[in-house]
Amino acid sequence: MDGPLIEIAGLTKTFGAVTAIQDVSFVAEPGRVTGFLGPNGAGKSTTLRTLLGLVSPTAGEARIGGRPYPDLDRPAALVGAQLETAFHPGRTALDHLRTVAPLVGASDDRCDEVIATVGLTEAARRRVGGFSMGMRQRLGLATALLGDPSALVLDEPANGLDPAGITWMRGFVRAFAAHGGTVLLSSHLLGEVEQTVDDVVIIARGRVRHASSLAELRDLAHPAASLASPDAARLARLADALPGATLTSPHDLTVPQLTPAELGAHAFAAGVEVHRLTETGETLEQVFLRLTEEAA
Amino acid sequence: MSAAIRSELRKILTTRLWWALLAMMAVAVAFFAVVFALALTLGDTTGPDGQPLAIEPSHLALTVYTAGVSLAYVFPLAFGAIIVTSEFRHRTIATTLLAEPRRARVITAKLLAAIPFALLYGLVAAAVAVAAGAPALALAGAETMLGDAEVWRALGATVAAMAAWTLVGVGFGTAVTHQVGVIVGLIVWTQLVEPLVRLAAGFWSAAAPIARFLPGAAGEAVVGTSFYSASGLATLLPAWAGLLVLLGYGLVAAAIGWRTTFRHDIS
Ligand SMILES: Nc1ncnc2c1ncn2[C@@H]1O[C@H](COP(=O)(O)OP(=O)(O)O)[C@@H](O)[C@H]1O
Ligand SMILES: [Mg+2]
Numbered sequence: 418m419d420g421p422l423i424e425i426a427g428l429t430k431t432f433g434a435v436t437a438i439q440d441v442s443f444v445a446e447p448g449r450v451t452g453f454l455g456p457n458g459a460g461k462s463t464t465l466r467t468l469l470g471l472v473s474p475t476a477g478e479a480r481i482g483g484r485p486y487p488d489l490d491r492p493a494a495l496v497g498a499q500l501e502t503a504f505h506p507g508r509t510a511l512d513h514l515r516t517v518a519p520l521v522g523a524s525d526d527r528c529d530e531v532i533a534t535v536g537l538t539e540a541a542r543r544r545v546g547g548f549s550m551g552m553r554q555r556l557g558l559a560t561a562l563l564g565d566p567s568a569l570v571l572d573e574p575a576n577g578l579d580p581a582g583i584t585w586m587r588g589f590v591r592a593f594a595a596h597g598g599t600v601l602l603s604s605h606l607l608g609e610v611e612q613t614v615d616d617v618v619i620i621a622r623g624r625v626r627h628a629s630s631l632a633e634l635r636d637l638a639h640p641a642a643s644l645a646s647p648d649a650a651r652l653a654r655l656a657d658a659l660p661g662a663t664l665t666s667p668h669d670l671t672v673p674q675l676t677p678a679e680l681g682a683h684a685f686a687a688g689v690e691v692h693r694l695t696e697t698g699e700t701l702e703q704v705f706l707r708l709t710e711e712a713a
Numbered sequence: 714m715s716a717a718i719r720s721e722l723r724k725i726l727t728t729r730l731w732w733a734l735l736a737m738m739a740v741a742v743a744f745f746a747v748v749f750a751l752a753l754t755l756g757d758t759t760g761p762d763g764q765p766l767a768i769e770p771s772h773l774a775l776t777v778y779t780a781g782v783s784l785a786y787v788f789p790l791a792f793g794a795i796i797v798t799s800e801f802r803h804r805t806i807a808t809t810l811l812a813e814p815r816r817a818r819v820i821t822a823k824l825l826a827a828i829p830f831a832l833l834y835g836l837v838a839a840a841v842a843v844a845a846g847a848p849a850l851a852l853a854g855a856e857t858m859l860g861d862a863e864v865w866r867a868l869g870a871t872v873a874a875m876a877a878w879t880l881v882g883v884g885f886g887t888a889v890t891h892q893v894g895v896i897v898g899l900i901v902w903t904q905l906v907e908p909l910v911r912l913a914a915g916f917w918s919a920a921a922p923i924a925r926f927l928p929g930a931a932g933e934a935v936v937g938t939s940f941y942s943a944s945g946l947a948t949l950l951p952a953w954a955g956l957l958v959l960l961g962y963g964l965v966a967a968a969i970g971w972r973t974t975f976r977h978d979i980s
Pocket of ligand 1: 432435436438455461464
């Protein structure tokens, strides 16, 4: 599978006085899972809806495989999209898929196939009105897969899924990208997708704050280390020697901007007996929060 | 285009709406046919002058057979509106437009997919009117007039009128998209506002020719008999013109919907 490149260039959208997104630019590459992350109201859904031609941008443009979504010949056969999980409550899961099938050129067998893929075979002939949020998410994904696309655009796909569902979704999306597909998915929780994504785009208050690989995001974490020692006197002297160091108690020292290895080396050189040495730097979640809260 | 039509047909056939409204319409038509048959034959038919009202047998039968249409048109109208508005109410319009981003095509497909159902509503209405009205007339000792060409013309016109009302529903559903708003609005207009407007127009001769083009009047013109025309309060268009005017309302509303609601952001 050769997934298309998804390019978003200078997208701006205002709803009356509200600027939902401003000058949003990033790419999602084939063979990779791109996480589009930001707090609620950051502009994720607006960006994805504009990408998919449901919202017309005030400025800028979005292309999938070089063309705007509405200009694609059979868009749903290239890009499978899942936005909100909205279905007619009186329709069965299978009937819902059959209403979309003619538009994406899918047969009845294909409907059965995607329902099996998402694990809804048992519920296929039940009305969607009685479905849990997790089941709706699965049916939404089945709808996205109907046209056998090589790209997936998923808005908060983990919302409402139980831990087993999240693990399943992670495996599915990873395999899709491993086969060469392009995946762009949004979430307001980094922790939820940390093990799923290769790249991250962080958006807050309508603007992109950061875009890189997940590994590069990890490198942005401010390191810190702390050390426990029974020797209060030498520990106090070590604290004086290290800039920014604080004693949280006579026996506990915390030092910013140092890794545990570096702090261990300083302790060794100063002859401080070490009982415990721990990493207390920013977690990935804290880096994410810091980036979303920083002034633009 | 055929894929879009097939998708719309499946949408209609996979929910209960079409047959639930069809069943309600059948009950309503049967009820009105029987009530009119019995009321006009067995009721007090003394006129204001104290003389018995002479209702011609063919006029009596026509009134009974077409009674349903003058009220039961609300069912195909609601059906047509809901096949559009339910997409907004249940927010499935996003899924539809993701699979078919050409929005004019979606509206056209909805209009075309509604046609077989529109005819079905019309045929069932005509069939039920005869099935309930003829025995009721016979029971009351009146003639059923089923051999009369005029009766069959009126029944054919019933089919056309009910079908046209379905498309009016689709058109206004596209333009308004608020499910309750559009249905209540159309019923209030045709049942309350328009009769008053036409009544007022009856007193002002310059307005009368214009009042004939109102949707309710156009619908009545198709069938050719109604309370209002029977009461001599209003002149109606010829049947063919009434049908064109009614269809025109549907298409113009659909075009307005295409330029307005379907242009909007889906967010
Ligand atoms: N149709 C709309 N009309 C007005 N404001 C909107 C509309 N859609 C979104 N917004 C606003 O745009 C901002 C971004 O919303 P959204 O894209 O839904 O964020 P997210 O998906 O990241 O939670 C919010 O302030 C939201 O209130
Ligand atoms: Mg959102």
